[in-house]
Amino acid sequence: xxxxxxxxxxxxxxxxxxPDAGKTTLTEKLLLFGGAIQEAGAVKNNKIKKAATSxxxxxxxxxxxxVATSVLAFLYKDKKINILDTPGHKDFAEDTFRTxxxxxxxxxxxxxxxxVEEQTEKLVKVCxxxxxxxxxxxxxxxxxxxxxxxxxDEVEQKLGLQVTPLSFPIGMGYDFKGIxxxxxxxxxxxxxxxxxxxxxxxxxxxxxxPELERLIGEKAAAQLRENLELVEGVYPPFxxxxxxxxxxxxxxxxSALNNFGVxxxxxCFVEIAPAxxxxxxxxxxxxxxxxxxxxxxxxxxxNMDPKHRDRLAFVxxxxxxxxxNKPYLHVRLGKSLKFSSPNAFFAEKKEIVDESFPGxxxxxHDTGNFKIGDTLTEGEELHYKGIPSFSPEHFRYINNADPMxxxxxxxxxxxxxxxxxxxxxxxxxxGRKVIGTVGAxxxxxxxxxxxxxxxxxxxxxxxxxHKACWIDPxxxxxxxxxxxxxxxxxxLATDKRGQLVFLADSAFSLQxxxxxxPSVRLHFTSEFE
Numbered sequence: 001x002x003x004x005x006x007x008x009x010x011x012x013x014x015x016x017x018x019p020d021a022g023k024t025t026l027t028e029k030l031l032l033f034g035g036a037i038q039e040a041g042a043v044k045n046n047k048i049k050k051a052a053t054s055x056x057x058x059x060x061x062x063x064x065x066x067v068a069t070s071v072l073a074f075l076y077k078d079k080k081i082n083i084l085d086t087p088g089h090k091d092f093a094e095d096t097f098r099t100x101x102x103x104x105x106x107x108x109x110x111x112x113x114x115x116v117e118e119q120t121e122k123l124v125k126v127c128x129x130x131x132x133x134x135x136x137x138x139x140x141x142x143x144x145x146x147x148x149x150x151x152x153d154e155v156e157q158k159l160g161l162q163v164t165p166l167s168f169p170i171g172m173g174y175d176f177k178g179i180x181x182x183x184x185x186x187x188x189x190x191x192x193x194x195x196x197x198x199x200x201x202x203x204x205x206x207x208x209x210p211e212l213e214r215l216i217g218e219k220a221a222a223q224l225r226e227n228l229e230l231v232e233g234v235y236p237p238f239x240x241x242x243x244x245x246x247x248x249x250x251x252x253x254x255s256a257l258n259n260f261g262v263x264x265x266x267x268c269f270v271e272i273a274p275a276x277x278x279x280x281x282x283x284x285x286x287x288x289x290x291x292x293x294x295x296x297x298x299x300x301x302x303n304m305d306p307k308h309r310d311r312l313a314f315v316x317x318x319x320x321x322x323x324x325n326k327p328y329l330h331v332r333l334g335k336s337l338k339f340s341s342p343n344a345f346f347a348e349k350k351e352i353v354d355e356s357f358p359g360x361x362x363x364x365h366d367t368g369n370f371k372i373g374d375t376l377t378e379g380e381e382l383h384y385k386g387i388p389s390f391s392p393e394h395f396r397y398i399n400n401a402d403p404m405x406x407x408x409x410x411x412x413x414x415x416x417x418x419x420x421x422x423x424x425x426x427x428x429x430x431g432r433k434v435i436g437t438v439g440a441x442x443x444x445x446x447x448x449x450x451x452x453x454x455x456x457x458x459x460x461x462x463x464x465x466h467k468a469c470w471i472d473p474x475x476x477x478x479x480x481x482x483x484x485x486x487x488x489x490x491x492l493a494t495d496k497r498g499q500l501v502f503l504a505d506s507a508f509s510l511q512x513x514x515x516x517x518p519s520v521r522l523h524f525t526s527e528f529e
Contacts, residue, residue, distance in 0.1 A: 010359030112145030276359035293320030392436030412454030
């Protein structure tokens with residue numbers, strides 16, 4: 001097997017958006033083109049009993065939202081495509097930030113009626129910071145929405161992107177006739193029939209062709225010609241180099257639910273999106289084409305299969321070939337591990353693979369060896385960076401509701417926290433456990449999963465904390481630090497890694513602590529230099 005060729009055929013990307021913009025639906029439709037699933041199930045519609053392929057947790061099915069990031073792979077035009085479907089719900093934003101460390105490019109989904117929403121802004125900012133190439137997909141064109149040019153302006157202004165449309169809608173909502181594909185120069189007519197799996201396209205090199213009027217009507221034809229002239233006048237031509245550097249973002253229009261405009265997006269994506277890129281470790285830059293295997297854990301999921309209590313660590317292969325039964329160095333633990341059944345993902349199915357290449361995501365069965373951010377190598381000491389924990393927004397004491405099940409509860413909390421669903425803090429004063437989350441919905445998910453997966457029940461009580469700050473003293477032996485520890489004793493806790501954390505009860509007390517103890521630095525993320 002030609003190693004360089006394998007790297008060149010890989011495309012690993014994430015889909016990001018605000019909840020409800022249609023991200024999971026788009027994922028489904030991409031799988032449909034890849035032949036990975038036969039019929040796509042809409043997330044909202046109860047008539048369709050088949051739930052979305054990428055949502056496998058019970059609670060996701062009940063609520064129609066994606067909670068965990070799932071990994072889906074399929075083949076299309078001889079390219080191997082790995083999609084990381086991320087939760088759009090802001091309560092699970094941390095999971096999404098971590099996933100963005102594992103992708104080589106991103107598709108941003110925007111709702112035609114709502115335009116750019118707050119969650120999209122946050123996620124795009126992270127992508128811009130890391131220069132991740134982005135393609136924008138404007139979804140739900142079969143509904144009434146904002147004017148296409150207004151939307152393009154909004155994307156430029158709110159997200160700070162440099163856009164260039166590669167397709168353009170003909171009409172919108174009730175008058176929606178189809179899409180003109182600027183990239184391939186053809187027209188795709190909209191039939192409004194979502195049963196048709198793949199739409200027909202008609203090649204159109206010359207827009208002056210009178211056939212255009214016959215197809216879409218005089219008014220629409222005139223409008224389209226005018227719009228395309230405007231596009232040419234206003235937007236720069238597509239430049240792949242700028243796109244790969246994260247400096248230009250192509251835009252496509254379509255309706256994922258009606259499977260419309262999705263093929264255009266996929267065809268162009270396969271052609272222009274980057275193959276697996278080099279990744280920065282603390283020690284050096286690692287190129288995908290290096291012969292030695294390196295990879296990192298960006299996600300851990302407990303109980304992928306409710307019948308077997310198992311944990312899966314998701315590893316992104318950065319360089320080299322990951323082989324089954326070959327020993328690899330677990331850098332943090334300093335020990336060598338072998339994996340007899342590494343999984344690859346294919347829609348909802350997992351299968352055991354003998355080798356995986358850069359860009360692939362491998363699921364490793366884990367008995368508690370892995371934490372998020374861990375690195376595997378063939379012996380080199382490498383640390384991949386950029387997977388921080390953020391200070392949670394909500395804090396609650398967690399109590400055991402069934403004293404007979406305290407062992408199950410401890411195990412459940414332990415495993416769910418390793419997944420990074422939430423963060424666990426243990427108070428120094430009395431050893432009570434406090435759970436911190438980014439959003440309130442996570443408490444329900446934890447309670448639900450503890451009960452259904454571990455057979456343990458818990459209750460919560462409020463714990464008034466404003467922010468969790470990781471403590472980083474200039475002089476650990478100094479008097480100032482010792483006084484800080486003595487005075488703030490009842491506000492101190494340790495996180496899962498044993499790092500000391502100051503739980504400030506208000507913005508005011510945080511400010512006072514910073515003024516009074518200037519040599520004790522406080523950080524809002526767990527990763528600090």
